[in-house]
Amino acid sequence: MWAVPGLVTLVVTLAGIGHAQPWRDELATWSAATRSVPDLGRLAGTIDAATGPYYLLMHGWTALFGTSPTALRLPSALAMAGAAALTARLGARLVGPRAGLLAGLLLAVLPSTSRYGQEARPYALAALLAVLATLLLVGALGRPTWRRWAGYALAVAALGLLHLIALTLLAAHALAVLLVVARGPGPAGIDSHAAGAGRRGLLWRWLVAVLPAVVLVAPLVLQARGQRGRQLDWVRLVRIDDLAALPGGLAQSGVAGGLLVGLAALGAARLGRRALLPGAAVLLPVLLLFAAGTAVPLWVTRYLFFTVPFACLLAGAALAGVRLAPALAVVTLAGLLGLPDQAALRRTHEWPRTAPVDYAGVARIVAEHEQPGDAIVYSPRQSWLFPDLGLAYHLGSRRPRDVLVVHDQRQRADLWAAECDRPAECLAGVDRVWLVVTGRRADPLAAVPGAKGDALRDGFTVRQVWPRPGLTVALLSR
Template sequence: MVTPSSAPSSVAAPVLDRPPPARHPDGRRDDGQRRHGVWLWPTLVTLALTVYEIGRPLLWEDELNTWDMAGRSLGQLLDAVQRVDAVLGTYYVLLHGWMTVFGDSATALRMPSALAMAGTAGCTALIGQRLFGHRAGLAAGLLFALTPVVTRYAHEARPYALVVLAATVATLLLLRALERPESAWRWTAYALSMAAVGLLHLIALTVLAGHLVAVARRARGERSVALRFGCAVLAGTALVVPVALLGRAQAGRQISWIPGPDLWGLVTFWPQLYASALVAGAVTTLAVLAWGERRPSTRGPLLVASALAVLPPLLLWAVSHGDTSYFFYRYLLFTLPAWTVLAGAGLCAVRSRGVVAAVLVALAVLTLPDQQAVRRPFAHFWQGIDYEGAARTIEKYHRPGDAVVFDRGDDYWRMLDVGVRFYLPDRLRPRDVFLGTSAADRAELWPTECPDPAACLKDEPRIWLVVAGDAADPLDALPADQARALRARYTATGAERVTGVTVALLVRTSS
């Protein structure tokens, strides 16, 4: 018979030193309802928060790139990742299959991210339960759910939410393997989870820094644990080597815009990591309170959770002082679960359920402005671009036979053509006058343009012109040869300006 511990209910025996007890530290049996409750409520709360208004923010440039890449044929997609975005290839393939079943609306594109964040909340609660007990696990999962950045990236058709889930699942599976290190199945599951982490985003493999700390503590009493861990890591990361080699070769053109971080960068990225200075301060404060407990039974779990939270940013900051910088807050979102686990332990250190509930409710209320901010139409943009408004203008006044010209120039990163095409209905696909070779056909992120603009005009009666900005003469935004060819045959009859975009109508002059 297992003797109940005298520790408070929020503190569990450390799983890193021995298998978990059959009962909770307060003596109550760990029944199925209690186990399910610790992950169920955080999962449901996160799902509700992330699904709400998921389609409201406009797709921004990176999401449009996702839609364009994942919407290609599988052969075109695999050809493209040989040249660009290899590190995102796994995500594109997964989303390609998802789109085949569920369509390509903004809601459909983002739903995998929302589901991933909901799953992460449940896993976060289970990790917190294993390390610090039931109440701490439940608090950790709910704190994760209430963090505004969780909603922000649940509303993002990019792989970051899936990366957070994969890294959190890997941590949970490692803790399970350390409970029963003789189980080959548990180590196999962990190896596969680490492969998933690397295939979704190479930078997230820095989570291994925290895993090493957990293994080092457990291996002090059983050296074979280190060997099993090493074999699992090698097996998992071996599957990632081809992607790593391609990604390294492509890094110069994909993340060269990230500046090398200085020491102050370790501080300034903090509020961005939470999308809320208030939550950043609250979680950090609660994490410090967890360390204030200083109970022998929690020292190991606190050390491991802290390593998972702190070591990846420090490691990424250090390696970003070479030729390529990788230090960007959204690449480190996978550390959030560890921070909320620490915060959950600190919150439950007060040993009053009423206080815990009051803090969670207060945080939910105080972060409402931050939650509203991440749901605004232009919440995802550095500079707002109303693709939907531009598409709505063309749809409203469209006539059969109309064509379109897009400003691709030096600002092609704005992806005006892809953005307008996304928001136009499928039945409306005007000819892209100056399109040479499409991005899909050339296995790239962007297309080429017609080398002789005058020859590419087919005497369409009307051409829609879509350019960035709000210049008085929209034709001035085009390359000189394109503008010259259009002016020779067409006259601008009007323009409508929406955020970041001008849509003008050109009508053919009589010859």
């Protein structure tokens, strides 16, 4: 029952996994993962501490399997397959085998499953751990033993280390525990075998189980809090219309997201009190992040992807109320509705899909026309598009000398390099410069601001311009 959704998800996520070139967030993963462990510690002290444990995990992975797009994304594909399998297992535990099977299959065909199963970021791992922790909680509440609680504690700690926002799931877990303690066997679809006195001890056991996560995550939270201004400077305060856009964003397809919400609502109505745990696992993280996002810029749709398996569980419960053939037809329909988005995300991971950034195309142009002694300059240097990381990824050691850099990303313990204060002096002795600017520019030289732009315009002329999606590269000569 659980193996089929896992295998289907693995097949779906592996299909075309290396086609789309790494986008800016994946370039940040590559840049961090290929640093030494001490350098990773320094990076966490400067920026992106919240993602530091994931970078450490990927550091070990890339040391074994390399840094090709497929290698970088394979952990996410495996995690998504595991998430689908565990969603089916949790659905079988809370509702029944057919509901679990359909929930896992529905998760397998969503475009967002492919999107985050083919991305070198922690969202697929967070989904896996969120479902695992919930499944282990159900088991621990049903038959409380120290081994079950220890497993739950490990899963929660790993979840918090890999994705801080995913710890909002603990609000749903706390609600389930309180109901079992207060109302006895049966609430929230959990059959507890503990007696009255044993039930009263469940709350303390749960609190002890989440304590390691609190201890481990607290330093990350404190460090990440001070980095929020740099890390999330592109995020605005949440608005009410962001809630309306959430289903489509989480499913990576408006029509598939709408279908999922409709089925989940039907499933919640069919399950009654058994819908409490999966329903709370969807609603409470959304509401908590929304409330926080009204005061602090935190609302990013993909941060809530870990709630999608629980929505699929509710949808699977709705489909389990009909015969298997019509239910599978609905799952197939959901897959067909998402096909355009499935195809688009395998072309590019950028958003919107109509605005790709062709790092590989720029790299090919430079590689084909480069001569010994060439230099390369980027503008703007502090861009979140990471043009320098994109060229470094695709060209490796074969790229021209980054002539303006005085401290690179590793030396600065940052994702951006520092450039010299006197560009004209740093450019002395260079006869040819490759200029890479973000966006489509008819005159890329005119788009470079400040002293760097003055030095380039005073000392060089444009020989040729190659516009590429999202970037423009120009060859300059003295």
